[in-house]
Amino acid sequence: MDVLELYRRTGALLEGHFLLRSGLHSPIFLQSAALLQHPLYAEAVGEALGKLFEDEKVDFVIGPALGGVVLSFVVAKALGARALFAEKDGQGGMTLRRGLTVNPGDRFLAVEDVVTTGESVRKAIRVAEARGGVLVGVGAIVDRSRGEADFGVPFRALLKLEVPQYLSEACPLCRDGVPLEEV
Numbered sequence: 001m002d003v004l005e006l007y008r009r010t011g012a013l014l015e016g017h018f019l020l021r022s023g024l025h026s027p028i029f030l031q032s033a034a035l036l037q038h039p040l041y042a043e044a045v046g047e048a049l050g051k052l053f054e055d056e057k058v059d060f061v062i063g064p065a066l067g068g069v070v071l072s073f074v075v076a077k078a079l080g081a082r083a084l085f086a087e088k089d090g091q092g093g094m095t096l097r098r099g100l101t102v103n104p105g106d107r108f109l110a111v112e113d114v115v116t117t118g119e120s121v122r123k124a125i126r127v128a129e130a131r132g133g134v135l136v137g138v139g140a141i142v143d144r145s146r147g148e149a150d151f152g153v154p155f156r157a158l159l160k161l162e163v164p165q166y167l168s169e170a171c172p173l174c175r176d177g178v179p180l181e182e183v
C-alpha cells in the first residue's frame with residue numbers, strides 16, 4: 001500500500017509551517033482525518049495495519065482521540081477485536097469514558113495515526129495499562145519519529161517518514177517569517 005500517495009490523493013499531505021502537538025515546528029503535516037473520511041481507504045489502512053499484528057491475539061485495540069478513533073475501529077475490525085479510544089481529560093492526560101472498559105489481563109494493541117514523539121499514544125497506553133490491560137504492540141499509519149519512539153513492545157508503521165521538525169527557537173521557517181499554522 002502506497003500510504004504517502006493516499007495522503008496526497010486525499011489532500012491530507014499539507015506543506016507550509018505547522019505547530020505540532022509536541023510544540024515542534026515542521027514544514028509537513030499529515031492531516032489523517034482527510035484520508036480516513038473515506039471509508040474504503042480507512043478500511044484498507046485498517047486491514048494493512050492489522051496484518052502487521054495478525055499473529056498477536058488481541059482482545060482490544062485502543063487509540064488516542066480524535067485521530068485514533070476511526071483508526072482503532074478499522075484495525076479492530078480487521079483483527080476481530082473490540083475498538084476502544086481514550087479521550088483527553090482536560091488536564092493533559094487521557095481517560096476512558098462512555099462505558100468503555102478493560103478487563104484485567106486483556107491483551108491490547110495501541111494505534112495512532114501519526115507518531116511524532118509518541119507522547120499521545122503513550123497516554124492512551126497508560127490508560128489501558130492502569131486498568132489491567134497488557135500491551136502487545138503499537139501500530140501507526142505514519143512513524144515520523146525518526147526512530148526515536150520506543151514503547152518497549154514491537155512498534156510497526158505502514159510508512160516511516162523522514163521529515164524536518166524543529167524546536168521553535170531553532171526553526172528556520174520562523175526565522176524567515178513564514179506564518180505558523182495551528183491545524
Ligand SMILES: O=P(O)(O)OC[C@H]1O[C@H](OP(=O)(O)OP(=O)(O)O)[C@H](O)[C@@H]1O
Pocket residue numbers: 021022064065066067068112113114115116117118119120121
Ligand atoms: O506523537 P505526538 O508527538 O504525540 O504527536 C502526534 C499526535 O498529534 C496528533 O494528535 P492531536 O492531539 O494533535 O489531535 P487529534 O485530537 O486530532 O488526534 C496526532 O493525531 C497524534 O495523536
Ligand SMILES: O=C(O)c1cc(=O)[nH]c(=O)[nH]1
Pocket residue numbers: 019020021022028029030031032067114115116117
Ligand atoms: O506531531 C503532530 O502533532 C502531528 C504531525 C502530523 O504530521 N500530523 C498530525 O496529525 N499531527
Ligand SMILES: [Mg+2]
Pocket residue numbers: 064065066067068120
Ligand atoms: Mg491524535
